[in-house]
Amino acid sequence: MTASTATQPNRVDGAGRLTPANPVRFSFDGDTYHGLAGDTLASALLANDIHLVGRSFKYHRPRGILTAGPEEPNALVGIARGAARRQPNVRATVQEIHDGLDATSQNRWPSLTADVGEVNDWMSPVFAAGFYYKTFMWPKKAWDTVYEPIIRRAAGLGVAPDQPDPDRYAARYAHCDVLVCGGGAAGLSAALAAAESGASVIVCDERAAPGGALAFETDARIDGQDGHRWATETAAKLAAMDNVRVLPRTTAFGYYAQNFVALAERLTDHLDEPAPSMARERLWQVRAKRVVIATGAIERHMVFANNDRPGIMLASAARHYLNHYGVLIGRTVGVYTANDSAYAAAFDLKRAGADIAVIADIRDTVDPALLEEAGRLGIRVLTHHAVVAAGGKLRVSSIVVRPCRGGSRQVIPVDALIMSAGWTPSVHLFSQSRGKLRFDEDGRRFLPGEYAQDCASAGACNGAANLAATVEEGLAAGEAAAKAARPKATAKPLSIKAESGGSWDGLMLGAGPNPEAGKVVKAFVDFQNDVTEKDIRLAVREGFHSIEHVKRFTTNGMATDQGKLSNMHGLAIAAEALDRPIPEVGLTTFRAPYTPVTFGTIVGHGRGALFDPTRRTPMHESHERAGAVFEDVGQWKRPWYYPRAGEDMAAAVNRECVTVRKSVGMFDASTLGKIEVVGPDAAAFLHLIYTNPFMKLGVGRLRYGIMCREDGFIYDDGVVGRIAEDRFHVTTTTGGAPRVLNHMEDYLQTEFPEMKVWLTSTSEQWAVIALQGPKAAEVLAPFVGGLDLSKEALPFMSVAEGTFAGVPMRLFRMSFAGEDGFEINVPGDYGRAAWDALHDKVAEAGGCAYGTETMHVLRAEKGYIIVGQDTDGTVTPHDAGLSWAVGKAKDDFVGIRGLKRPDLAGGGRRQLVGLRSKDGSTVLDEGAQIVADPNQPPPMDMIGWVSSSYWSDNCGGPIAMALVEGGFDRMGETLYVPMPDGVVEVEVRDTNFWNPDAESDNG
């Protein structure tokens, strides 16, 4: 015995495939243990005779290791690698150990052996199925203060990490002829057959090593050699082929439309010290011409009282721990079965030195060969007997055996119990592919029926009876898939001979002929969610007759293991209680993911700065240097305001607003959407797209245009310039650019395809500086070449091409502030240089840069709308006071008929008006509701809402715009705006707050 196994009492010399010379140190709940390289955490703990590894979700029952695979519901632990890398609910049966692995048990306090929450177990009558719905209905207040905090603390599993995930996650797309999901006997056979005929193949398996059940079926012979050795050599052979990719530790977790399958590959969780450059996991998104599903079968447990005690596990798991890991799970082992395969486990355990206390077989008749072998090994077999209870608490210490038809109970001491109710084919992926399952009456199992996609199932998941059939099905499926994907390829059919004593029958579902079934006991169906047989009967008794309802009422199958062990038992018990056949009761839906997948894998690189693109204008750095505060406008970062020393936002905005009206201000308007509309029919096209007339817009002139949808509501607005007879420069709102282009393309391509027009997005090609204020022309003049800036040569609402400091420029004379002003368009690459040069002159003239907030205030002072702020998708141009922009002589435009709808043309519409706070000081809340009678008891009649509201230094008080029922007829009326600090009295007025009397050639 070597030093490393000396500390592992359950490690059997000469058993298993691990190398005693490769010890690994790990810790569990703070204590250090040794395992061997190749161990899972579960096998290493069992080697150290540790069965108790956690506490259950609801009742805090002590729980052990039930399985040896990904279906594990009980042995969930927290794994930590430093402070930031903490993953809860890791299945100990899947986690491979490595030096320094740090595992902690969950859902217990203060310790695993002495847990206060255990009180839930004694109070379990209170916590039966549906207790949430019944017990905690009232008082309502207690939810926040008592029930929720206490329940949240008491019921739960692991603790989520509280730091950002430091790991990287990779993502790959892949295409292949044949994807094989599962690397057991069926999957490897399929992959081999497909690969030999030249198809490109991806084969994945969730475990570290290939072979599936061959890991424990030591009597399996394939191609004349030991089954596990065949699997290892076949996987190596496949990996060496150019047309094959073998992915170990990779779970096919989701099957989507058109053979799109998602795989999660785990890259570092098994390593001592992964290189920092390594991604932790990789998401594969595979598009396969054909898919072979070879996902095997999962053994089911037996349902009896206290069947969850540590030390009780699936027969195949015990065999797996012995034959692969060299770990004997107990010294005196009981066996409870409805199935031949448990006998093989019992015999293996016996030969490895365990006492088999008894084999209790629920069946009347058992294969004489098995009984004979049991006799030869000195094992007592009790046929037609059931285990009705287990004794012991932190570890099973005895079992109570009783004849199925009733009779005396005998108590048999054991330190472990292995069980098998039969095998459930893993039809998860098939079902996710939308294939229809059929119920196999004889085998008591659901099998793939009608296929919905280009896939085939092979092996145990397809109901194959034995290893020979499994290999045969695998070969056939692989060959057929390759042929379908590459019809012209020719290959010689493979033939591989396989044999084994094992079988994977469906057999017993539910509690079986157990004489104590349905009693007030804890016979668990779903271990992870603490659902008992009694809970399911209770659900049926309370009137839940649909299996989907039973599932939700009891939470059976709703834990992270998705009912891999429990669904069939739960269904059978419900069917029995309902007295209906199983296929009639039906199965709940299988959903992705097959096993839990980390968020990191799904998100991949798309987080932090890469979560969403950030768009910056060419002038962004200048704004940063000027100390701008930015606001997010869609994906854009826009300067919000430019605070100077000692200024808060209000002070900065007030200064900027006053400066623009007194001298000059400059604003980065580059985010405006821009579309170049070109072609002989360009004017006719815009004439149809906008409500305004465009046929007669002169070259060199601008027009403010409104765009509606066919329903007559405002969709977008913007200024359109005619650069030439056949060329227009269209601007859109910042957020509207993509959808406006889509809207235009839609009409151009599908409704007016005869028009000769081309649309090109130029949003990023032009950098735009809005220069506004009485000194705008004076500041701009020194930069301009080839243009006369006089109002005679370049009047308001006109456009001309010239140069700005030698750079090509389209100059718009227009204003969104109601001043003399310009929008200077220069090629994007010159944007920053133009901004910086102009900024110096603006500063010299006593002006400043201003941000989006000031832009908003200035336009509101003039009553100009912002689409999406003062409109909400139910506002017509007439409602917005823009009837002048709807061409009355036009016989067609998009929205012309919608505007005539009776509800749009009739009275009582909400119309855009201005509001003045009568106290002269209160800035209304944007979004606040408006009422006519403040004394009306609730529910009050709300006649409108505030759409824009600001403090305006220029106007000397608050200004607001609002959509109010019949607003145009309410001028001078007093209305009321209830706000958190009281009702504000307002007077309805027009929306032009600034300088309404001046000659407004700029308005």
Next chain:
Amino acid sequence: MLLIHCPYCEEARPEIEFRHAGEAHIARPADIASLTDEEFSRFFFYRDNPKGITFERWRHLHGCARFFNAARDTVTDKFLVTYPAGEAKPDLVEAANENAKGAT
């Protein structure tokens, strides 16, 4: 993720390149301004929501950027055929045969 065959690019491309654009074969009436309320509501508001084969518009937004039509089965999500905008509704039996030929 669906694979969609763009009838202009003549290639099946991933769904993320495309944008759905509502029901197909609803032409904007030439004299839209003179429709009655009933006619307009039929044209603008009423849409089929079939369980089975639906005719719908797609745009290959991140590709050729063109609009086209498709017949898709809403139960299986399978595309029966895609075809350029402006073409008449295809004969689906014939289309299925064409597809089958194309696949082999």
